[in-house]
Amino acid sequence: MTQYLPPNLLALFAPRDPIPYLPPTEKLPHEKTQGTYTGVSQYLNLFEDPKDTPPPTRVETREERIERKRREKAEQVAYKLEQDIALWSIHSAVVRQY
Numbered sequence: 219m220t221q222y223l224p225p226n227l228l229a230l231f232a233p234r235d236p237i238p239y240l241p242p243t244e245k246l247p248h249e250k251t252q253g254t255y256t257g258v259s260q261y262l263n264l265f266e267d268p269k270d271t272p273p274p275t276r277v278e279t280r281e282e283r284i285e286r287k288r289r290e291k292a293e294q295v296a297y298k299l300e301q302d303i304a305l306w307s308i309h310s311a312v313v314r315q316y
Contacts, residue, residue, distance in 0.1 A: 220231055278286065
C-alpha cells in the first residue's frame with residue numbers, strides 16, 4: 219500500500235542510516251578480573267571495645283510522649299483553674315452580669 223503514496227509521504231517511511239559500530243569501551247564482564255576478597259580481621263583492632271562504650275540513652279516512645287504531653291496539659295489547665303478561682307470574687311461576677 220505504501221508504494222502508491224506520493225514521494226513526500228513515502229520519504230517518511232524510508233529507513234534511517236545504519237548505526238555506526240563503536241567498539242566496547244571496557245572489557246566484557248566475563249573478561250574482567252575480579253578483585254580478591256579479604257577478611258576484616260586486620261581491622262578488628264580499630265573498633266572500640268564493647269565494654270568501653272556508654273550504655274545507649276533511652277528515648278521515650280510515641281505513646282509515652284503523648285501521655286507526657288497530656289499530663290502536662292492537664293497540669294497547666296488545673297493550675298490556670300486554681301489561679302482563676304483564687305482571683306474570682308462574687309462582686310465582680312455580679313457586676314459583669316448586669
